[in-house]
Amino acid sequence: MSEKKEVKASLSNTNRTTFQNRCRNAIAGVQKDLSSVTSITLEGVDYTPTTLMALLQNAIKLADATVAARAAWLLAVKTEQANTAQILGVLAALKAYVTLKFGSGAVDTQADFGFSPKKAVVKTAATKAEAAAKAVATRAARHTMGSEQKKTVHGSSHATGPVSPATPTTNPTPAATPQAPATPKA
Secondary structure (H helix, E strand, C coil): CCHHHHHHHHHHCCCHHHHHHHHHHHHHHHHHHCCCCCCEEECCEEECHHHHHHHHHHHHHHHHHHHHHHHHHHHHHHHHHHHHHHHHHHHHHHHHHHHHHHCCCCHHHHHHCCCCCCCCCCCCHHHHHHHHHHHHHHHHHHCCCCHHHHHHCCCCCCCCCCCCCCCCCCCCCCCCCCCCCCCCCC
């Protein structure tokens, strides 16, 4: 890579703030060190120090205008989004009002407002059969009963006193292990 391309690559890979600072530094350098030069030739174009500084100042001005335009655009987008949220709520309420006032069958009236009627959900026989099978499986898993099924369930409790176990349980005591007598230390 040639030296000229390397310099261009290193200068072009910057953000806006760095670019503006480079332009400001270049203006300061031209004022300080090149103000006495009558002509500066850059990439085959002749510049006077005044025209070169004006070119660099214009680049700064354009970058500032871009920042201001972006800020204005972001503000406009935020304002539009807030307005859109409000309008969507109003449109939903208006559709409900029109539906209540003229009925859900008044398709022509709804169309006058730009609303389309609700689409009827058509379930296939396979979908209905699958839903019924899931419902039966859920009721079986949860032991859910209807009111008629609950009437057939009766508990039977014929015990009059406390229930005693059929076989008495005893807790065997563990056998004691003999220990050696302690010998006194002298």
